[in-house]
Every structure is written in structure tokens, then in C-alpha cells.
Amino acid sequence: MVTSVIRAKQLTAGYEKVTVFSDLNTTIKEGKITTIIGPNGCGKSTLLKTIGRILKQQSGNVFLQEQDMKTISTKEIAKQLALLSQNPEAPLQLKVEELISYGRFPHRKNVGTLSNKDIEVIEWAMDITKTTAFRDREIAQLSGGQRQKVWLAMALAQETSILLLDEPTTYLDLAHQLEVLKIVERLNKEHHCTIIMVLHDINHAARFSHEIIAMKDGEIITVGTPKEILEKGTLKQVFNIDARIMIDPDNGAPVCFGYDTFLEQELGEK
Amino acid sequence: MHKQRFMMKITAAILLIFIAMYIHITNGTFDMSIKDVITTLLRINPNDDFDLVIFQFRLPRIVIAALVGLGLGIAGTVIQGITRNGLADPGILGINAGAGTSIVVFMFLLQMQLVASGSSNWVSILIMPLFGFVGGLVAAIVIYSFSWRNGKLDTQRLILTGIAISSGFGALSMFISLKMRESDFEMATVWMTGSIYNANWIFIVAMLPWLLILIPIIYRKAYLLDYLQLEEASVKSLGIEIEKEKSILLLCSIGVISACVAVSGSISFIGLMAPHIARQLVGIQHRYVIPMSAAVGMLLVIFSDYIAKTVFAPAEIPVGIIVAILGVPYFLYLLVKSKA
Numbered sequence: 115m116v117t118s119v120i121r122a123k124q125l126t127a128g129y130e131k132v133t134v135f136s137d138l139n140t141t142i143k144e145g146k147i148t149t150i151i152g153p154n155g156c157g158k159s160t161l162l163k164t165i166g167r168i169l170k171q172q173s174g175n176v177f178l179q180e181q182d183m184k185t186i187s188t189k190e191i192a193k194q195l196a197l198l199s200q201n202p203e204a205p206l207q208l209k210v211e212e213l214i215s216y217g218r219f220p221h222r223k224n225v226g227t228l229s230n231k232d233i234e235v236i237e238w239a240m241d242i243t244k245t246t247a248f249r250d251r252e253i254a255q256l257s258g259g260q261r262q263k264v265w266l267a268m269a270l271a272q273e274t275s276i277l278l279l280d281e282p283t284t285y286l287d288l289a290h291q292l293e294v295l296k297i298v299e300r301l302n303k304e305h306h307c308t309i310i311m312v313l314h315d316i317n318h319a320a321r322f323s324h325e326i327i328a329m330k331d332g333e334i335i336t337v338g339t340p341k342e343i344l345e346k347g348t349l350k351q352v353f354n355i356d357a358r359i360m361i362d363p364d365n366g367a368p369v370c371f372g373y374d375t376f377l378e379q380e381l382g383e384k
Numbered sequence: 385m386h387k388q389r390f391m392m393k394i395t396a397a398i399l400l401i402f403i404a405m406y407i408h409i410t411n412g413t414f415d416m417s418i419k420d421v422i423t424t425l426l427r428i429n430p431n432d433d434f435d436l437v438i439f440q441f442r443l444p445r446i447v448i449a450a451l452v453g454l455g456l457g458i459a460g461t462v463i464q465g466i467t468r469n470g471l472a473d474p475g476i477l478g479i480n481a482g483a484g485t486s487i488v489v490f491m492f493l494l495q496m497q498l499v500a501s502g503s504s505n506w507v508s509i510l511i512m513p514l515f516g517f518v519g520g521l522v523a524a525i526v527i528y529s530f531s532w533r534n535g536k537l538d539t540q541r542l543i544l545t546g547i548a549i550s551s552g553f554g555a556l557s558m559f560i561s562l563k564m565r566e567s568d569f570e571m572a573t574v575w576m577t578g579s580i581y582n583a584n585w586i587f588i589v590a591m592l593p594w595l596l597i598l599i600p601i602i603y604r605k606a607y608l609l610d611y612l613q614l615e616e617a618s619v620k621s622l623g624i625e626i627e628k629e630k631s632i633l634l635l636c637s638i639g640v641i642s643a644c645v646a647v648s649g650s651i652s653f654i655g656l657m658a659p660h661i662a663r664q665l666v667g668i669q670h671r672y673v674i675p676m677s678a679a680v681g682m683l684l685v686i687f688s689d690y691i692a693k694t695v696f697a698p699a700e701i702p703v704g705i706i707v708a709i710l711g712v713p714y715f716l717y718l719l720v721k722s723k724a
Contacts, residue, residue, distance in 0.1 A: 168617045192623025199617035207668050216611060220623040272622070
């Protein structure tokens with residue numbers, strides 16, 4: 115049986131006086147890749163941030179391994195859950211390896227020196243993200259794709275079983291997008307990491323996820339496998355597009371290979 | 385930055401501090417040789433004239449210059465660190481002004497009474513930093529509550545409110561000092577521009593406990609300032625209680641600043657310049673930047689005070705003015721550089 119690692123119960127969240135979603139319930143399955151998709155402003159990033167306790171909910175609860183996250187210290191949570199935010203920033207003079215070592219914070223007891231275990235995990239994180247080659251460079255000297263991999267390595271150095279990624283492929287070229295997602299896939303397969311991410315590209319979502327949560331206007335429209343979500347009716351309902359779907363013969367994932375908007379038709383009718 | 389290179393640089397800085405102290409202590413209205421200074425300090429053939437000059441005038445003044453530079457250098461580093469803004473400075477944030485106003489009020493209301501009632505002056509000097517702390521705290525609470533939005537500290541608002549609060553408190557200080565008796569007014573204005581020429585040992589005793597308690601706390605938390613340079617979501621994700629840690633660091637800095645302001649008035653720009661120079665010397669890791677910034681701050685204040693006492697001798701210029709003359713071009717240089 116698949117158990118839930120994260121469960122949101124009647125979750126309400128937003129910014130200042132704006133409520134982005136209210137009374138939301140959802141369950142994330144252990145050891146799976148779950149992707150949240152939806153149009154701009156639907157609340158997918160807000161949901162991810164609230165689950166990752168970056169944003170404080172206005173009401174409701176998030177349960178981590180069936181324990182209310184409000185009752186767990188933030189450092190304890192950081193040992194189980196890491197979040198890579200959408201626009202991470204670091205001082206430009208910071209060295210790559212130093213930044214990655216920041217990921218060890220929740221595990222470190224004395225602040226002065228890294229333990230052998232810390233160094234081991236940092237090496238592993240650099241190895242899996244292929245960032246070892248530029249470990250001595252400064253952040254300023256890296257390309258966008260390299261930076262994203264370094265940030266991913268920092269999140270991995272946290273050594274958590276749950277990884278939250280907020281649009282990890284934004285601003286990356288095609289090859290780097292795929293590279294990042296393949297690292298994510300490998301983490302899930304080889305290290306049984308539970309992954310929850312927000313993606314804009316529905317084809318990437320379909321290819322790399324076990325489960326997709328489709329959101330619109332602060333509500334979860336539907337949850338299902340890629341084949342269940344990449345379907346004419348659902349895509350019309352969520353994105354308001356007329357999609358053409360086929361199955362990729364290489365990996366069996368559904369692919370949206372072309373689409374039209376309904377907007378023009380609607381305008382024409384009016 | 386390697387530890388060895390840091391040790392070399394900090395040793396060089398300390399050496400420079402001693403050289404500055406040496407120049408400061410041997411030069412003045414009458415010059416002394418280093419032999420005179422050493423024999424006086426070691427109590428070999430004590431001489432009343434030398435004793436008076438060294439123990440009553442020059443030494444307390446140098447020690448205060450050093451302590452104020454140290455405190456402002458450290459507080460400036462912390463404030464730039466938690467606001468993630470290289471142009472932030474305790475002066476810009478209004479903490480100086482808040483502490484200053486409170487001390488002007490204190491001078492206005494209490495000190496005259498204490499003097500009148502004949503109780504000795506040192507009681508009032510000892511409680512001056514406490515008053516400064518209250519004023520600094522009030523300023524900080526006002527700034528905090530205006531810049532606290534949506535459960536977090538909004539750094540942009542922090543700086544904007546700081547500037548507003550700073551001029552508000554400045555005006556208030558001016559207003560109160562205008563109501564003072566002439567002699568008090570003169571004392572207050574000189575003190576407000578930042579001066580240490582009426583230094584004495586009681587000032588040092590008054591500020592020392594603040595520095596001795598708060599600076600170790602800041603130094604222990606210095607490593608957190610490195611993490612706080614990441615954007616907020618990443619810091620929180622690492623399991624750092626960002627608001628709590630920022631508040632502790634800010635409160636400690638307010639305490640340090642208040643102690644400095646209480647004895648020297650508002651010396652601005654040290655908290656801005658020292659961290660910048662320190663970062664250029666030792667990189668961005670705060671366990672190195674904080675001690676280096678302390679050393680640079682000491683050097684700057686001792687050097688400026690030396691200029692303040694000698695350039696127009698026998699007339700004295702408040703050290704704060706010298707620091708400002710050095711600081712304004714540096715501030716402009718930083719602005720131009722950050723544009724480029």
C-alpha cells in the first residue's frame with residue numbers, strides 16, 4: 115500500500131489579504147513524483163510553498179508523515195523536506211562548494227567544521243548533479259543551467275526523503291531542462307525520494323510524473339496519472355485549450371503535440 | 385579565504401591599530417617620546433604632568449575611540465547582513481538617532497537635576513547607555529512595526545522607514561536641545577555631532593559591559609549571517625528560524641550601537657565603511673568579516689580622532705565631522721560602483 119507522506123487538510127493560504135486557495139485537501143504519495151500543473155495564478159506555487167512551510171497558512175493543517183507540521187521544529191522539518199525555490203539568490207562571490215555545503219545546516223551540530231559525513235553527502239550531491247567540475251568557481255561565473263544544478267545540489271545536501279521543486283526548469287534551455295528533470299527522475303528511482311514539483315510544461319509533467327495535480331483558480335480540478343490528465347476534456351477545463359494528444363512511442367507517455375485556444379472561438383461567438 | 389591568510393591580514397590590521405594608537409598618544413599639544421609613554425604606563429619614575437596627559441586625557445580618549453570603532457564596525461556588519469543591503473548603516477536606520485534623542489532627553493531632564501542635587505556625575509554617565517538603549521529600542525520597534533509585513537521583515541521598508549525615523553528623531557533632538565540652558569546646549573550639540581574629546585574612564589566603564597556581553601553573542605551567531613544572504617525561501621527551507629535569528633542579531637546590534645552613541649554621540653559612516661573595507665579584505669564569510677570590520681572600525685575612529693585633535697590644534701573638531709568628511713566620498717563611490 116502506498117502511504118501518504120504529506121497531507122493537506124482544509125488548507126487556506128495566500129498573501130496579505132488575498133486568499134489564493136481555501137479549504138484545499140490533498141494527499142501526496144510516498145516515493146512518487148507528483149507534479150502540480152495549472153495556468154498562471156492558479157495557486158500551484160502557493161500550494162507548494164505552503165506545504166514546504168515557506169509560506170504560513172492562514173488556516174488548516176499540513177501533515178508530514180501524519181504529524182502536524184506546526185508541532186515539528188523547522189530544523190527537524192528541514193531534515194525530512196527540502197525546497198528549491200523559484201528564484202534562489204546567493205551572493206555572487208560565494209563558491210559553489212560553499213553554497214552546496216549550506217544544505218548541511220539542519221544536520222550540523224558544531225558550526226565550525228564539516229564532519230566526514232557532511233563532506234561525503236556534499237560529494238554525493240555534486241556527483242549526482244554533475245557539478246563537481248566547477249566546485250571551486252564563484253556563483254557569478256556560472257551559466258543559468260549550471261546555477262540551477264548547484265541549487266539542486268544544495269537541496270540534495272539536505273539529505274531529505276522529500277524534495278519540493280518550484281518550477282525547476284524555468285529560464286533553462288531545452289537540454290538543461292531535460293538534464294534537471296532526469297536528475298530528479300534518478301533521485302526518485304535510485305534513492306526513493308518523494309518529489310513534488312511545479313512545472314509549466316505539461317509534456318514534461320506527463321513524461322516524468324507518476325501523478326499530476328491539475329489546479330485552476332485556487333482549486334484542485336483533478337488528480338490522476340499522466341494519461342488521465344493529458345486528455346482533451348481535462349486540458350480544456352484547466353487551461354482552456356483544444357489539445358491534440360498522442361502517445362510517445364518511445365516511452366509510452368502522453369504528449370500534447372499541438373493545441374489551439376478556445377479564446378478566439380469564444381470571441382467569435384460573441 | 386583561508387584561515388592563514390585571514391590571520392595574516394587581521395594581524396596586520398592590529399599592528400596598524402597599535403601604530404595609530406602610538407601616533408595618537410605621542411602627539412598633541414605637547415609631544416611625548418615613546419619612552420615617556422612606556423615609562424609612564426609601567427609606572428617607572430612617574431611624573432605628574434605625563435600622568436595627567438596620558439591617564440586623564442589621551443589614553444581614555446584612545447580607548448573610547450577604539451571601542452566605539454569596534455562596536456560600530458560590528459553593528460554595521462550585522463545590520464548590512466540582516467538587511468542584505470550593502471548601503472545600510474546604523475545611522476541610516478535611525479537607531480543612532482533614536483538612541484541620541486533619548487540621551488538628549490536624559491541630559492535635558494535628569495542630568496541637570498543630578499548635578500543640582502550634588503550626587504556624583506558618574507551615576508548619570510553609567511545609566512546613559514541604558515537610556516540610549518531604550519531610545520534605540522524605541523526607534524527599532526517603530527521601524528520594525530512599520531516594516532513588518534505579512535509576518536516577515538520587509539527589508540526595503542526597513543530602510544525607508546529608517547530614513548524617515550532618523551530625520552524625525554534628529555528634529556526632536558534639535559528641538560529639545562534648543563530648550564536647554566546655554567551650557568547644556570553646547571555640550572549637547574558637540575556630543576550630537578559625535579565627539580570623544582571629553583573622554584574619561586567612567587565612559588569606558590559604562591560602555592564596556594554592553595560590548596562584553598553582546599559582541600560574543602553576535603560572534604557566535606555570525607555564521608548565520610552567511611545563510612541570511614540567500615533569499616528568504618532558501619533560508620527557511622534550510623530550517624533556520626529567520627525572524628527569530630534576525631531579531632536577536634538586531635537587538636544585540638541596537639545594544640552595541642546605543643552604548644557607542646551614549647559615549648560618543650552619533651558617529652555615522654563607520655558602520656557603513658568598515659564592513660565594506662573588511663569584505664574587500666577578507667571576502668564574504670562573516671566569521672572573518674566581523675573581526676576584520678571591528679579592526680577597520682577601530683582604525684578609522686582612532687585615525688579620525690587623531691586628525692580631529694591635531695589639524696586645527698589647539699581647537700578641536702568633533703571626530704564625527706572628520707569621519708563624515710571621509711565617509712561621504714566613500715558612500716558616493718559605493719553608489720557609483722553599484723551602478724556600474
